[in-house]
Amino acid sequence: MRQFDLSPLYRQTVGFDRLFNLLDQASGFETSQSYPPYNIERTGENAYRVTLAVAGFSREELSVETKENALSVKGSKEPAQPSDGREVLHQGIAARAFERRFQLADHVVVTGASLVNGLLHVDLVREIPEAQKPRRIDIGVAAPAATIVESKAA
Known part of the structure; x- marks a missing residue:
């Protein structure tokens, strides 16, 4: 490119x-940067949902923040060391820290986040201020122009 x-x-x-x-x-x-994988969906006219696959992370290990039109999702996980004498021969389940950032458009706010079955759902809504919404102006009928009659002195 x-x-x-x-x-x-x-x-x-x-x-x-x-x-x-x-x-x-x-x-x-x-x-x-491909970890964690994510989807961005439109759930309504002005509603969106970002879904991240965060299998293995608990609510306490995840944080969702917005700052200056940016959404930041962070995950921090301490590598688990088996205490019962087992050793891991292959670790295919990712347990690494991550930070994923998304640029938000103006007037988009986070309305909530939920963690269900290893998927973190972040719901967003675009709230356009009343002053910036289009408004309809009614067209009125103008009053007829007044006619002026000149009077002559006799």
């Missing part, structure tokens, strides 16, 4: 820093 140098645009614009940062992040997208 081609890399575009956006630095000349930085000098000629004011207030578009966030847009350029998003473009820089999108162009440097890492495909190597």
